[in-house]
Structure formats: structure tokens, C-alpha cells
């Protein structure tokens with residue numbers, strides 16, 4: 001279905017979650033999951049802008065081999081970028097906004113299981129973000145987003161403690177979000193909404209919730225120990241008293257590798273929804289896709305040592321981690337195969353969300369396959385700590401997760417706001433993002449392969465051409481992100497009224513009004529069909 | 543509500559066992575069992591913790607789902623402890639000579 | 653136990669069970685609370701687990717240095733505190749029972765007893781910290797380890813872990829006492845009864861969990877090296 005049925009604007013907008021109350025208090029004290037999702041949307045957009053601005057600045061620094069800024073400035077910029085983007089954008093991005101908005105609706109509930117805890121999680125996020133901003137205004141932090149000891153605990157002269165405190169608090173916000181999702185999926189499903197009828201978006205966010213709950217506390221304690229060590233000037237990661245800095249890496253990556261899946265699993269869920277809708281087909285191999293989310297969540301916890309192949313970690317442990325890391329490729333590949341199979345012989349249309357889904361599948365595949373290079377013990381040694389790694393995880397995180405996030409926003413925007421955005425502009429900006437992204441990060445694969453190390457403010461002159469290309473790409477990418485911001489804001493007042501179901505999609509969220517009412521459903525829905533019940537392709541007139 | 547209401551007797555019995563086990567573990571710690579001291583101490587601690595969880599926290603009377611969650615939490619703790627320990631345990635194993643004729647030496651100095 | 657059980661003669665109203673709008677039944681609300689609390693406790697297990705991992709690694713690396721600290725650990729105070737916490741767990745369990753049976757006076761009594769035990773624990777802990785300070789055993793602030801000089805460096809790791817682990821545990825106790833105060837106020841206002849006792853039960857779970865942490869801290873910190 002390529003056309004979109006716009007309803008004619010009505011004079012009186014029906015009561016919905018947006019217009020039911022007014023004033024700042026109705027927002028700051030709300031317990032409505034949809035309003036909290038909007039609060040999150042605004043906050044993470046601000047943080048994304050801050051993190052993106054830092055990225056543009058240090059890309060400018062890398063235009064010349066000598067670097068335009070001081071090394072100290074450069075170190076603070078890339079650390080700021082990493083910390084903000086990982087902990088304050090990617091981790092909460094889809095779970096706290098789209099999933100917060102959609103999970104109760106998709107399972108047929110009035111709200112998440114713990115609405116007040118949901119609000120608390122937003123406040124914790126804001127407090128964490130304020131700590132991070134305080135750190136920036138005091139002069140920033142230069143440890144990179146990984147806070148490796150003993151640099152972070154002993155030697156760094158930057159403001160490590162406020163940054164660590166910010167991440168700590170934001171971590172608890174993430175835990176509470178995950179906890180809420182887990183309990184909601186277990187206990188709040190509507191009659192007839194069995195596990196095998198759950199949308200795959202719910203499955204993937206459930207798996208994400210498990211990781212958030214099981215992993216984040218370990219990050220919290222490892223950062224606490226770093227902060228204690230800075231305060232006491234002695235600690236368990238301090239080699240002077242026999243401490244082992246590598247232990248910090250164990251604890252840190254016990255969270256931070258699974259965190260990579262906190263950042264990608266929700267995106268995979270979005271892609272399942274979009275691909276199914278715009279192919280007019282049930283997702284191929286539903287059970288496998290659902291199961292692969294759970295498999296990824298479990299496997300993600302036993303591969304963390306692939307970040308430590310060159311640290312002095314036991315070779316035997318490294319071998320085990322290497323083999324286990326290869327295994328993660330299996331469930332990831334299952335997903336890619338199944339999305340492709342879903343499109344096969346489907347009635348595929350090219351609306352904006354689907355363009356982002358295409359972008360996701362292609363870029364995530366490149367990011368995933370280069371991940372196999374890095375899981376390979378012998379191959380990781382030369383490329384470790386080079387731009388190859390940087391390119392790899394940006395293909396997964398930006399090419400994957402941000403693409404999915406944008407795709408999801410474009411898919412559910414009419415549901416969240418009741419308004420449609422301009423199609424042409426959104427398609428143009430999707431194309432700009434795709435081009436800008438590849439121009440930014442593909443050269444970094446080559447740079448890394450040629451041996452340019454990451455996190456250096458200067459480089460040998462022969463790398464300049466590729467660096468200039470990358471910087472040029474990053475400015476195109478920035479333009480690509482600004483355009484949606486403009487038309488989304490524009491659409492709030494001027495966009496055509498979207499109606500209940502502008503895409504003709506299946507799923508409970510498309511059967512209620514746009515924007516939904518505060519309690520989502522007038523009566524508790526009773527579910528008696530599978531997810532993605534699109535019927536035979538031939539019957540759809542499109 | 544259909545919640546399980548515990549009886550006083552089992553609660554007091556668990557309390558008494560916990561006190562007795564605390565005494566035992568303190569006493570045993572004074573006896574030199576070599577490496578077994580820590581093993582005994584941990585077995586007693588696990589027993590005590592299980593008693594608290596099983597009766598005081600009522601795991602015994604909860605749903606299978608809750609039990610599953612408890613077990614999952616412990617398994618994840620085990621994953622973290624065991625894999626981390628595997629690194630430290632095997633870090634000083636060294637190859638001697640060619641990889642195909644290597645012998646292992648366990649342990650080593652720190 | 654002077655009060656008698658108030659028999660439930662009618663279907664409880666939503667007000668009585670504090671049923672929130674988004675739940676269909678009180679059972680669903682209670683199930684969600686229970687699962688949520690256990691999920692939270694799992695996060696706590698892994699939070700403390702990070703420090704236990706550190707403990708395990710360094711104890712394996714420096715067994716002798718760790719054992720050399722035994723003469724600075726006060727077994728009497730540590731053992732007393734273990735017993736005190738076990739008693740508080742019993743009174744906490746009895747509080748939940750009292751709430752389930754609508755025995756308000758018992759509930760208040762047992763909550764107060766639990767708080768007294770909790771406070772005794774913290775006071776004893778305070779004395780221990782004071783002793784450590786006087787004996788100059790606080791890493792980073794006044795650490796001197798003259799007796800076994802060859803262990804001076806590595807023993808610091810144990811004392812760092814000692815303060816980090818017991819400190820984090822004490823912090824949880826303080827939070828627990830705050831939560832118990834909240835329960836006490838609510839109990840006094842007759843909020844809890846046979847149809848509504850979820851907060852008592854949930855905070856009880858938390859309190860027992862904090863007890864379990866101590867059950868492991870006691871042998872690992874106080875009982876190592878006692879055999880020498």
C-alpha cells in the first residue's frame with residue numbers, strides 16, 4: 001500500500017492523552033506512559049544534539065593531520081561524544097520512547113505495571129544528564145566512554161567523578177525501565193494475548209529488559225569502585241597495592257557488551273514491525289525471530305572478553321570468548337534472513353519507515369560481518385584499537401540502531417501525534433542520512449585497516465584524504481538529522497490528520513484512536529488472532 | 543487475597559537454625575581444615591541464605607515464575623564469577639616450546 | 653496477641669485493596685508487585701556480585717595477605733551483628749504475618765522490633781568502623797600495617813573491600829530503616845489489613861535480602877584466617 005489515507009481534518013479534536021490536561025505540572029507529574037515517552041523523546045533528542053555537536057567538532061579537528069584543537073580538548077570531545085551517545089542516547093533511545101509508548105498498547109494494557117516508577121526513571125535520567133552536563137561545564141572528562149582503570153581511577157586530571165555519577169544514575173533509570181517492561185509483559189497482557197501472539201517488538205524489548213536488569217547493576221558497582229578509588233587515592237584496581245586494572249574491564253564489559261544488545265535489540269524489534277507492515281506479510285519464521293532475541297540476550301553475557309584480547313587476559317579464556325562471540329552471529333543472522341524472507345514475494349512499498357528498514361538491514365549486516373573479523377582472535381590483534389573498530393560499531397549503532405530509531409519514529413509518529421509528516425521531505429532526508437552515514441564511516445574501515453589508531457588527535461599526512469571524506473560525511477549526516485527535526489515539529493500543527501491506521505498495519509496500537517486516550521483502550525481488548533495477520537498478499541489492493 | 547500466611551512455628555525454627563549455623567560456622571573457622579575452611583564456610587552461608595529465601599522470603603510458596611527468576615539471577619551471578627575466575631585461573635598457564643608440544647604449568651607467582 | 657482475626661465478610665472494595673486503575677484485579681496487582689520486587693532484588697544480587705567477584709579474584713591472588721587480616725577482625729562484634737540481623741529477619745517475617753492477619757498492634761510491635769535490631773546492627777558497625785580508624789586500617793586515609801609488613805600492600809585490598817562491601821551493606825540498612833519508618837506510619841494509620849499488605853511484604857523481601865548479603869559477608873570478611 002503506497003498511498004496513505006488521510007482523513008479530512010475535523011474541527012474538534014477528540015480527547016486524547018495530549019490534550020486531556022494542560023500546563024507544565026500535567027507533564028512533570030504525569031504517570032501516563034505515553035506522556036513519559038514524550039518527555040523521554042524530548043530529553044534524548046537534546047542529548048543526541050549535544051553528543052552529535054561534539055562529534056562534529058572533533059571531526060573538524062581531524063581535517064588536518066596536526067589536528068586543529070589541543071590534544072586535551074580532543075580527548076574531552078570524543079569522551080563526551082561516547083558517554084552521551086551510549087548512556088544518554090542509545091541505551092534509552094527506543095526502549096524509553098517508542099517502547100514506553102507502545103508496549104502497554106501492544107499487550108493490551110492501560111499502562112505499564114509501575115507507572116510511578118516509570119516517571120521516576122525519567123527523573124533519574126534527567127538527574128544523570130545534569131551530572132554529565134555539570135561535568136562538561138567544569139571542564140569535561142577525558143577517559144573515553146569506557147572509563148578504563150587505572151587511568152580513570154588514578155591518573156586522569158579531568159572530572160571523572162561527576163561523569164561517573166551521571167552514568168550511575170542514568171543506569172538506574174535504565175534498570176527501572178527494563179524492570180517495568182519485564183513485569184508488564186509477564187503480568188499485564190490482555191486476555192488472549194499469549195506469548196506467541198506478542199508483536200516481535202515486544203519480544204525484543206522484553207529481551208532488552210532482561211539485559212538491562214541483569215547487566216546494569218554490574219556497571220553501577222564498577223563505576224562506584226572507580227569513584228571510591230578516586231576519592232580514597234587507593235583501591236582494588238590500583239596496581240600499586242597489587243590491584244588488577246583488568247578486573248575493571250571484566251566488570252565493565254560484563255555490562256557493556258550486553259549493553260550493545262540493549263542498544264540493538266529494540267531496533268531489531270522495530271525493523272520486524274516495519275518490514276512486516278510494508279511487505280503486507282506476517283514476519284517469516286515468527287518463532288525463530290522471537291527466540292533469536294532471547295538467544296541474543298543470553299549469549300550476550302558470555303562474550304565480553306572479546307574486548308580484552310590484547311589486555312593480558314588469559315589466552316585460554318580469550319579462545320573461549322572468541323568462539324562464543326562467533327556464536328552470537330547465528331541469532332543475528334537468523335533475523336536478517338527472516339526479514340529478507342518476509343519481503344520475498346511480499347507486496348513491498350517504499351514509504352519512509354521502510355527506507356530506514358532497508359538502511360538498517362544493509363548497514364547492520366556490514367556492521368555484523370565486520371564484527372566477525374573482531375571476534376577472530378588473530379585478526380583482532382592488529383585491528384584492535386584502530387578505526388576499524390570505530391567503523392564497526394558505528395555501523396551497528398548508528399547504521400543499525402539510529403536507523404531503526406528513525407524508522408520507528410516515522411512509523412509511529414502518526415500514532416503518537418495524530419499527524420502525518422511530509423512524505424517527500426522524509427524520503428529525501430532518509431536518503432541523505434544513508435549517504436552521509438556511509439561517507440562518514442566507510443573510510444574509517446579503510447583507515448583502521450591501514451593502521452590508524454582511534455582516539456588520537458593527530459595522524460600521519462597520508463591518512464588525510466580519508467579523514468576529510470569522513471568529516472565531509474559527518475556534516476551531511478548532521479543535515480540529514482536536522483531535516484526530520486524540522487518537519488516533525490512542523491507536522492505537530494500543520495501535518496495532515498493521520499487517522500487511526502495510516503499504514504493499514506496490523507496490531508493493537510493501530511486499532512485505537514490517534515493519538516490514543518489516556519487509558520489507551522475503552523474496554524480491555526480480547527485478542528483472538530496471531531500478530532501480523534495481513535492475510536494473503538493477493539487480496540491487498542495497493 | 544490468596545496469599546500464603548506463614549505459621550509462627552516454622553519461622554521460629556528457621557530463626558533457631560540460623561543462629562545455630564552462625565555458631566557452627568564461627569566455631570569451625572577456628573579449626574584448621576586448610577583449604578576446606580572456606581568451603582565449609584560457604585556451604586554454611588549458602589544453607590543459611592537458602593533458609594532465609596525459602597521460608598522468610600517465601601520462595602517456597604511463590605509461583606514457578608518467581609522461582610525461575612530467582613534461579614536466573616543466581617545463574618547470572620555464577621556466569622560473572624566463573625568466567626572472570628577462569629581468566630585469573632588460567633592466566634599464568636604458559637606454553638613451553640612449540641604450541642604442538644606444549645605442557646601446562648598451573649599457577650605461578652603474582 | 654490480643655487482637656483477633658477480622659473475618660472478611662464481603663468482597664473487598666477497590667479502595668480497600670488500593671487497586672490502581674491500570675490493574676484488573678488485586679491479584680494481578682499483587683503478582684506484578686511481587687515479580688517487580690524479585691526482579692529488583694536480582695539487580696541487587698548482581699550489584700553486590702561485582703564486589704564479590706573482586707573479593708574472589710584477590711583472595712585467590714593473595715591468600716596469605718588476606719588471612720593475615722584476621723587478627724584485626726572483631727569476631728565477637730561480627731558474630732553478634734549476624735545474630736542481630738537474623739533476629740530482625742524473624743521479626744520482619746512476623747510483621748508480614750501480622751499484616752496478613754490484620755493484627756495491627758502486632759504489626760506495629762514487630763516493625764518496631766525490626767527497627768531496633770536494625771539500629772543495633774548499625775551502632776555496632778559504627779563501633780567497628782571506629783576501631784578500624786583508631787587502629788589505622790582505613791585504606792587511603794590512615795593505613796598502616798606494621799605487623800605483617802610483607803602483606804601491607806595486598807592487605808589494603810581486603811580492607812578496601814571490607815569498607816566498600818560493609819559500607820554498601822550499611823547503606824542498604826539505612827534505606828531499609830527509612831522504609832520501615834514509612835511502614836510504621838502507614839500501619840499506625842490502619843492502612844494495612846488482610847486485603848492490603850503488599851508494601852509490608854515487599855519491604856520485607858528487601859530486608860531479608862540485606863540480611864542474606866550479610867550472611868555472606870560475615871564468613872568472607874571475619875572468618876578467613878581464623879584457623880591460624
Ligand SMILES: [Cu+2]
Pocket residue numbers: 256257260303304306307
Ligand atoms: Cu562486545
